[in-house]
Amino acid sequence: MAAxxxxxxxxxxxxxxxRIGKVIALRLAEQGVNIAFTYRKSAQEANxxxxxxxxxxVQVSALQADLSDLDACERVIQEVTARLGKVDxxxxxxxxxxxxxxxxxxxxxxxxRKQFEYLNALHMGAPFYLGMSLGLIMKKEGxxxxxxxxxxxxxxxxxxxxxxLYLATKYGLYGITQALAVELSPEVTxxxxxxxxxxxxxxxxxxxxxxxxxxxxxxKEAGPEAIAADVLHLIQSDSKTGxxxxxxxxxxxxxx
Numbered sequence: 316m317a318a319x320x321x322x323x324x325x326x327x328x329x330x331x332x333x334r335i336g337k338v339i340a341l342r343l344a345e346q347g348v349n350i351a352f353t354y355r356k357s358a359q360e361a362n363x364x365x366x367x368x369x370x371x372x373v374q375v376s377a378l379q380a381d382l383s384d385l386d387a388c389e390r391v392i393q394e395v396t397a398r399l400g401k402v403d404x405x406x407x408x409x410x411x412x413x414x415x416x417x418x419x420x421x422x423x424x425x426x427x428r429k430q431f432e433y434l435n436a437l438h439m440g441a442p443f444y445l446g447m448s449l450g451l452i453m454k455k456e457g458x459x460x461x462x463x464x465x466x467x468x469x470x471x472x473x474x475x476x477x478x479x480l481y482l483a484t485k486y487g488l489y490g491i492t493q494a495l496a497v498e499l500s501p502e503v504t505x506x507x508x509x510x511x512x513x514x515x516x517x518x519x520x521x522x523x524x525x526x527x528x529x530x531x532x533x534x535k536e537a538g539p540e541a542i543a544a545d546v547l548h549l550i551q552s553d554s555k556t557g558x559x560x561x562x563x564x565x566x567x568x569x570x571x
Contacts, residue, residue: 322347330409511563
């Protein structure tokens with residue numbers, strides 16, 4: 316069956332000013348998709364990304380928002396629809412890869428509450444609210460795509476040390492994917508992408524990064540272009556919903 320024609324449709328990408336979100340936005344713009352994207356603090360990067368997207372000849376809207384605040388999520392919906400019309404594609408990419416020190420959090424209930432509520436709101440609350448609100452509109456319109464970016468461990472029921480709150484809330488996003496896939500079918504497909512190491516964090520020690528790469532069967536980061544290709548595939552597919560695309564270079568096979 317031919318891939319869905321997406322030229323002229325509109326996508327909202329959370330966390331789209333830089334890194335993976337930016338590459339996704341550029342890939343979709345090259346397909347003629349109008350782009351709205353959110354950013355929290357990266358105003359300079361957002362301006363640059365907005366300019367690069369406009370050079371692709373599509374409509375663009377950059378929206379500053381702290382998505383851990385549901386009022387901000389509602390404002391994003393209102394602003395993007397006012398500027399670009401209905402949203403056809405939602406990519407929930409915004410994330411915070413925060414470490415979790417269990418010993419420290421166990422001694423400080425207030426810090427636990429603060430970190431848990433923030434990650435829960437960002438990784439679960441915002442994607443659920445945006446997916447629910449925009450997804451119901453997509454359903455009425457007869458077509459829509461929602462794609463959630465989770466983590467490789469959600470595809471295989473695994474975990475790794477040091478990021479327990481991050482992982483717990485990413486598992487929550489995986490569950491939201493399954494629930495909305497049922498609720499919004501058949502007009503709207505809802506899928507997730509489970510990346511492994513895509514782009515190395517800037518603060519990581521080069522030696523540690525080399526050791527990590529060596530444990531990955533393909534011996535390299537996946538790269539943001541691979542995730543953007545996954546997004547495009549899921550948008551164009553009309554036979555996937557509630558599915559997980561695992562893009563981790565094989566790391567989950569060896570349980571890194």
